[in-house]
Amino acid sequence: MIVVERKNINDILENLKGFKKILLVGCNGCVGIYQLGGEKQAIELAMLINMGNKLKDKKIDTKAITVIRQCDKQIVKEELGPIITDCDIILSLACGAGVQTVAEVFENIPVIPANDTKFIGAQAREKGTLFEMCIACGNCILDKTGGICPVTRCPKSHLNGPCGGVYKGKCETDKERDCAWLLIYNKLKLSGKLESMKKIASPKDFTKAAHPRKQEV
Amino acid sequence: METSNAKKKAYACYQCGVCTGICPMARLTEEFKPRLIVQDFQSNQTEDILKKNSLWLCAACYCCYENCPQMINVTDIIADLKGEAVKYGNVPLKVNEDKCIGCANCEYVCPYGAIKVDVHDSKSKSNPELCISCGSCAAECPAIAIAMQNFADQQMKSAIEKTISSFGKGELRIVSFLCNWSAYAGADSTTSSRSIRVMCTGRIDSLFIYHAFLSGADGVLIGACNRGDCYYASGNINAEKRINKIKKQLGDIGVEPERLRFKWISRSEKQKFADVITDFTEKLKKLGPSPLRKMR
Numbered sequence: 001m002i003v004v005e006r007k008n009i010n011d012i013l014e015n016l017k018g019f020k021k022i023l024l025v026g027c028n029g030c031v032g033i034y035q036l037g038g039e040k041q042a043i044e045l046a047m048l049i050n051m052g053n054k055l056k057d058k059k060i061d062t063k064a065i066t067v068i069r070q071c072d073k074q075i076v077k078e079e080l081g082p083i084i085t086d087c088d089i090i091l092s093l094a095c096g097a098g099v100q101t102v103a104e105v106f107e108n109i110p111v112i113p114a115n116d117t118k119f120i121g122a123q124a125r126e127k128g129t130l131f132e133m134c135i136a137c138g139n140c141i142l143d144k145t146g147g148i149c150p151v152t153r154c155p156k157s158h159l160n161g162p163c164g165g166v167y168k169g170k171c172e173t174d175k176e177r178d179c180a181w182l183l184i185y186n187k188l189k190l191s192g193k194l195e196s197m198k199k200i201a202s203p204k205d206f207t208k209a210a211h212p213r214k215q216e217v
Numbered sequence: 218m219e220t221s222n223a224k225k226k227a228y229a230c231y232q233c234g235v236c237t238g239i240c241p242m243a244r245l246t247e248e249f250k251p252r253l254i255v256q257d258f259q260s261n262q263t264e265d266i267l268k269k270n271s272l273w274l275c276a277a278c279y280c281c282y283e284n285c286p287q288m289i290n291v292t293d294i295i296a297d298l299k300g301e302a303v304k305y306g307n308v309p310l311k312v313n314e315d316k317c318i319g320c321a322n323c324e325y326v327c328p329y330g331a332i333k334v335d336v337h338d339s340k341s342k343s344n345p346e347l348c349i350s351c352g353s354c355a356a357e358c359p360a361i362a363i364a365m366q367n368f369a370d371q372q373m374k375s376a377i378e379k380t381i382s383s384f385g386k387g388e389l390r391i392v393s394f395l396c397n398w399s400a401y402a403g404a405d406s407t408t409s410s411r412s413i414r415v416m417c418t419g420r421i422d423s424l425f426i427y428h429a430f431l432s433g434a435d436g437v438l439i440g441a442c443n444r445g446d447c448y449y450a451s452g453n454i455n456a457e458k459r460i461n462k463i464k465k466q467l468g469d470i471g472v473e474p475e476r477l478r479f480k481w482i483s484r485s486e487k488q489k490f491a492d493v494i495t496d497f498t499e500k501l502k503k504l505g506p507s508p509l510r511k512m513r
Contacts, residue, residue: 038359
């Protein structure tokens with residue numbers, strides 16, 4: 001899922017300067033599930049904005065609403081359409097795709113992001129940390145690497161690993177980070193497919209990751 | 218079958234009231250009195266109790282059973298009544314399925330497995346018989362889809378407002394949320410701290426803290442059980458995580474993060490509680506009234 005991080009509240013307030021009526025739009029998709037942009041977070045942010053304005057002796061109207069998915073034009077148009085008239089600016093708590101969808105649907109109202117969109121990740125719930133899992137390279141090799149992506153999880157994106165930097169199973173770039181290629185080796189060994197590691201992979205075709213991409217469905 | 222067994226024991230009750238006296242939840246609210254529940258159970262007039270939400274306050278600690286001179290298992294009587302109450306639509310929490318997004322955060326924080334996301338429609342379903350209404354799920358829900366029946370959001374918010382309005386002019390407004398199991402039991406009566414009791418600090422929603430500051434609190438203190446001491450397994454740890462996030466946000470906005478304090482206080486540490494309150498009051502005196510109060 002898409003992982004985002006809240007921008008510094010002062011940066012958000014700076015962007016809101018001069019506007020009187022703000023509509024905060026949360027998203028119940030990825031950001032909602034990871035408790036980064038759901039309804040509660042939208043209300044929290046509205047409260048923080050109120051606090052910030054109170055401190056600066058300003059008055060501002062905030063309203064928080066949440067849609068199921070902000071990356072869906074139809075949903076955004078239907079849910080926000082009726083209430084959009086009485087707001088000056090939209091503050092979106094979704095990922096970059098959501099912010100752009102809202103901006104496209106409502107042409108005459110400025111839309112600003114509340115979050116920095118970071119990566120496609122998955123959660124290790126015990127630790128409460130989100131890890132990057134996929135860089136969307138457009139050319140998946142997970143079939144050959146036992147379901148562990150070296151392009152994402154190896155800092156050097158080695159296709160033929162491991163390199164000499166692995167020490168006690170950890171990466172030389174970060175003592176906390178597992179060596180992706182060691183994980184791949186262990187996984188392939190368990191599933192009895194070590195043979196596939198002997199093949200030397202040819203350089204990857206990164207033209208498939210050249211943006212902007214599009215996909216017909 | 219079990220109901221009749223429990224009932225037999227209930228006849229032995231001579232209404233001494235030790236159960237109510239010892240009950241940590243009876244301390245919390247006047248609505249919940251185990252003695253009266255046993256009385257009504259004896260005389261088969263349970264209809265009223267079955268319709269009251271306060272029935273779910275019983276946290277099944279068995280303090281009443283341990284202290285009952287007649288060895289009546291009050292906890293099991295109440296457990297039976299809980300099972301009955303579900304038939305009347307009386308449940309500890311209600312999931313608003315229109316709002317639920319199936320994120321499973323509630324499932325993850327629930328120490329009892331009492332709330333689970335249904336695989337068929339990906340909506341949360343609660344199991345009232347396992348739930349002892351600690352409220353961690355409601356505090357953690359990003360979609361505000363879970364409504365606790367006791368300690369409901371609205372109740373908590375009005376409690377906060379009431380507490381803040383009870384302070385006189387020039388008084389330091391400290392709102393303290395105290396865990397009923399630990400910090401509240403260890404609390405001393407102090408002048409500038411009005412306490413709001415909660416079943417578990419895990420219930421303390423981030424919205425409550427923001428609400429307290431916006432309503433004009435100078436400081437917010439949260440007194441939780443020590444690590445590993447939480448009656449609800451992990452409510453205090455979840456609360457700490459939440460509070461740390463809020464502290465960062467408050468600091469960024471320009472409200473001193475020291476105004477929000479999270480402390481581990483066990484029920485036997487009366488001195489520690491007094492020290493914490495004194496120290497916190499001193500600190501707040503130095504900081505002065507909250508910058509958010511200027512506008513009020």
